[in-house]
Amino acid sequence: MKKIVLIILISGFLFLFCKGQKADTMIYILPEVAPTFRYDTCTNMVSSVKEYFMDNYKMPKILIDNGYAGRVFVEFVIEKDGYLSNVKLGRGIDEPLDKTVIETIKTMPQWIPGINNEKNVRTKLILPISIHWLYGRIEDE
Numbered sequence: 001m002k003k004i005v006l007i008i009l010i011s012g013f014l015f016l017f018c019k020g021q022k023a024d025t026m027i028y029i030l031p032e033v034a035p036t037f038r039y040d041t042c043t044n045m046v047s048s049v050k051e052y053f054m055d056n057y058k059m060p061k062i063l064i065d066n067g068y069a070g071r072v073f074v075e076f077v078i079e080k081d082g083y084l085s086n087v088k089l090g091r092g093i094d095e096p097l098d099k100t101v102i103e104t105i106k107t108m109p110q111w112i113p114g115i116n117n118e119k120n121v122r123t124k125l126i127l128p129i130s131i132h133w134l135y136g137r138i139e140d141e
Contacts, residue, residue, distance in 0.1 A: 027077055027122045031114035035078045035123045038112065053129065057104045060096045068093055072101045072129045080120040082110035090126055101129055 039048035040055075073090035087106050092098030105127070114123035 025122070027124050028114055028116055029124055031116040031121050031123055033115035035082075035114040035125065036112045037108070039109070049127065049129075052108060053104060056107065058100065060100055063094070063097055066094075068097060068131050070131055072098055072131060073126055074102060074105050074129060075124065075126050076105060078111045078113050078123045078125060080113055080122060082113050084108060084111070093131060097131065101131075 036045045037048045037052075038045075039052045042048040042051050070093045072092050074087065075090045076084045076087040079085055084106065087102055089098050089102060092101075113120040115121065
């Protein structure tokens with residue numbers, strides 16, 4: 001009987017001690033309200049991401065004479081505070097090009113985080129970035 005009481009006391013103590021240690025680290029894929037990104041005067045996430053890339057992406061000089069077309073898939077987590085973490089390549093086209101896309105993603109300003117049960121939640125997103133680069137064509141400077 002003493003052993004049972006002792007086990008119950010220890011279990012209760014561990015429960016109270018561990019309860020304060022629990023952190024919400026769950027990553028949602030489909031929260032009730034999806035995260036979004038707003039940039040400049042754009043009205044939706046797709047145009048915001050496109051505009052952000054047009055303003056901030058810089059093609060590596062070594063790749064300017066090559067033609068690229070396709071999609072780079074970048075995975076990341078939008079944290080509760082809207083900042084990005086765990087940014088990594090899902091599928092790429094060419095290593096130097098992929099690295100610059102990831103660098104551009106890492107420099108993005110805060111997103112509006114996903115919401116579940118009226119609380120901001122961590123959300124995983126896979127973002128396809130379309131690359132259509134004309135052979136040797138660069139913007140007029």
